Amino acid sequence: MLIGFAGLGRMGLPMASHLAWAGHTVLGYDPVLTRAPEDITLAGSMTDLAQAPLTISMLPDGATTRAFVERGLAGASRDHLHVVMGTVGPALVRELAETARVAVVDAPVSGSVSMAEAGTITTMVGASQEQFEQVLPVLGAMTAAQFHSGPVGAGSAAKLAVNAVLAALSQGVAEGLLIAEAGGLDLDSFYDVLRNSAAGAPYVSYKQEAFLSPDTAGVAAPVSLIRKDLGLALDLARAHRLTLPASEAAFAVLDYATSNGLGQGDMAQVLTALRLRNGSHTP
Structure with a gap:
C-alpha cells in the first residue's frame, strides 16, 4: 500500500x-x-x-x-x-x-x-x-x-490524559529525589529503593539513567514536548471547568525549565529545574 x-x-x-x-x-x-x-x-x-x-x-x-x-x-x-x-x-x-x-x-x-x-x-x-x-x-x-x-478526538483526549499522569510522575520522582538528597541519602542507592517500592511504576524504572545521569542518558521526550502536551490537557480541563492542581504545578515547573534553557533536555530535567528554583546544584 x-x-x-x-x-x-x-x-x-x-x-x-x-x-x-x-x-x-x-x-x-x-x-x-x-x-x-x-x-x-x-x-x-x-x-x-x-x-x-x-x-x-x-x-x-x-x-x-x-x-x-x-x-x-x-x-x-x-x-x-x-x-x-x-x-x-x-x-x-x-x-x-x-x-x-x-x-x-x-x-x-x-x-x-x-x-x-x-x-x-x-x-x-x-x-x-x-x-x-x-x-x-x-x-x-x-x-x-x-x-x-x-x-474521532477520543485518541487525542486519551493521549493528553496519559501525559498528564507522566508529567505528575516525573514531578513526583524529582521531588522524591530532592527529599532523599536533603536527608543525606545516596541517590543511586535510594533509586533502587524507589524502583522496588509501591511507587515503582515502569516509568520510574526506565527513567533511572535520565534522572541520575542526564548528561549521558539521551533525550527520550523533551521538556518542551511534555510542556506542550500538558498545556493542551489543561486547556481541555479548563474548557470543562476542571481544576487540576497537580497538573498545574507540573506545568509551572516545565514552564520554568523551558525558560531556563532546559526545553530540549529530557523531561527528567524537571529535577534540574527544581534544583535551580531551590538555589541548589547537581551533586
Missing part, C-alpha cells in the same frame, strides 16, 4: 521505517530532512503525499498539522483517509474531521524514541469502528498495542 508520511522527525522516522519494513511503499515529507533511509522515498513537497490513499502526520503542533491537512491534502481524492498521530488535542482533530475534504481520524502514540525504533509504542485511536478496522493493519506495523478509544 502506498502511504504518505508527513513528519520524519525523531519519532516519525522510525515509525515510517517500520511501515516500509512491513512491505508498504512510504512516500515521506519533512521540510528539514534532506536524506532518508533507502526504504523511504522523499517527496518534493507536502502536496505530493496527496497521491497516496492514506496519509499519516507526525507533526510537532496543531498549526503544522492544520496546514498539512488543509493545504497539503487539498488535491487528495474524496475517499482519502488521514491519520493524525501527533499530539494536537481533540478540539483541532474534531474540527479537521468536520471541515477537511478528506476523512480524518486520530491515533497519537505513547512511548519514547527508543520504543518507536523498537516498534513497541502504544497508540490510542479516535475513529469509527469501520475506520479503526481500516487503519488497524497500518498502525499494527508501527505499534505494539492499538486501543480504540472512541470517535
